[in-house]
Amino acid sequence: MKKILAVETKLLLRDWPAIVFSLALPVGLLVILGQIPDLAKPNPEFGGQRFVDAQLPAQMILLALLTTSFTVLPGVLTAYREQGVLRRMSTTPVHPSRLLGAHLLINLGVAAVAIVLVIVAGWLAFGSTPPAQIFGFALVCLLGTAAMLAIGLVIASVAPNAKSAPGIGSIVMFPLMFVAGMWIPREIMPDTLRTVSDYSVVGPFINAMRDTWAGDWPQLPHLAVMLVGLALFGGLAVRLFRWE
Numbered sequence: 001m002k003k004i005l006a007v008e009t010k011l012l013l014r015d016w017p018a019i020v021f022s023l024a025l026p027v028g029l030l031v032i033l034g035q036i037p038d039l040a041k042p043n044p045e046f047g048g049q050r051f052v053d054a055q056l057p058a059q060m061i062l063l064a065l066l067t068t069s070f071t072v073l074p075g076v077l078t079a080y081r082e083q084g085v086l087r088r089m090s091t092t093p094v095h096p097s098r099l100l101g102a103h104l105l106i107n108l109g110v111a112a113v114a115i116v117l118v119i120v121a122g123w124l125a126f127g128s129t130p131p132a133q134i135f136g137f138a139l140v141c142l143l144g145t146a147a148m149l150a151i152g153l154v155i156a157s158v159a160p161n162a163k164s165a166p167g168i169g170s171i172v173m174f175p176l177m178f179v180a181g182m183w184i185p186r187e188i189m190p191d192t193l194r195t196v197s198d199y200s201v202v203g204p205f206i207n208a209m210r211d212t213w214a215g216d217w218p219q220l221p222h223l224a225v226m227l228v229g230l231a232l233f234g235g236l237a238v239r240l241f242r243w244e
Contacts, residue, residue, distance in 0.1 A: 005102045018075070022067040023114050026060035027121045034126045049214065053129050057122045058209035059182055062202060064114035065145055066176065069152035070169030073107050077153075079162035087244035100241075104149060111145045132215030136208075140218050140226075144205040147230040151201070153237035176202045201229040 033039065039051040049055075080086050080099070089099060122128030131137035155172065159165035178184070179193065180202035186194055197203030204222035211218050 004098055005105060009106055018072050019110060022064060022072055022110065023117060025067065026064040026114060027117050029063070030056060030060040030118055030121055031125045034122065034128070040126060050128075052122065052126050054210045054213035055181075055185075055206075057118055057128055058206050058213065059180070060118045061115050061141075061209065062144075062180055062206060063177070063182070064118065065111050065148050066173045066202075068107055068110050068114070069145075069148040070155060070173045071166040072110070073103060073149060073152040074156040074159055074165035074169050075162055076103065077156040078159045078165040081242060081244060082162050084244070100153075107149055107152075108145060111141075115141055129213070131209075131212045133212040133217060136217045137212035139223070140205065140208040140212055143223060143226040143230065144201065144208075147201045147205075147226050147233065150230055150233035150237055153241060154233050157237055157240035157242060176200060179203055180206050199225060201226055 033056060034052045039056065042050055077100070086099065119128075119130050123130065151172070152169065155169050156165060159168050179197040179200050180186075181189070181197070186197055186203065186206070189197065204225040208218035208222040208226075211222075
């Protein structure tokens, strides 16, 4: 497993533009949007916090995770299937599932780097405070990232080829960004749309992030939705995934 992990890490680093994009896009948007004066004022809707202290970093972290899970991961795995890499591995003692596990670990690492970069960039650019409840924050990141990677595996399962995988991922990603409040704050969403957000993986992820930034432990319903999403999409990925 260690050897596979090392080799796949080197191969992924060769495709550095995709990695740089998934890391630079949320950091760049965070710095640009953080310069808007109104976003740096305390807002009672966020418990007196500034938008740049909780909501904006949480949204940029979500953007980084969605980009990694829905475009990078499906693109690599569908390319391997299309090129016959997985089929050839199935004839060796090394089961293809180890390759899948290696990519999950690598993308968890990429997600961790993106999260750290967003927090540090916000702190350096406009004094954004880091999450006050660090253990709850780590739990939310782990559950949320795993659930989104599971959705990415489902996309890799249904995508017919490597070229279509990122496109399918984008089609799924933008509606999820919308219900997460990326363009319209959840507080002013219609009740129906807010309910959809509450039962998506991304809505509870954003809410739980905001709670941990304020120093509170994430609410159990938010953790439960992410855990159910992980189990549901993880099971679906296992059932649908094609090695050849």
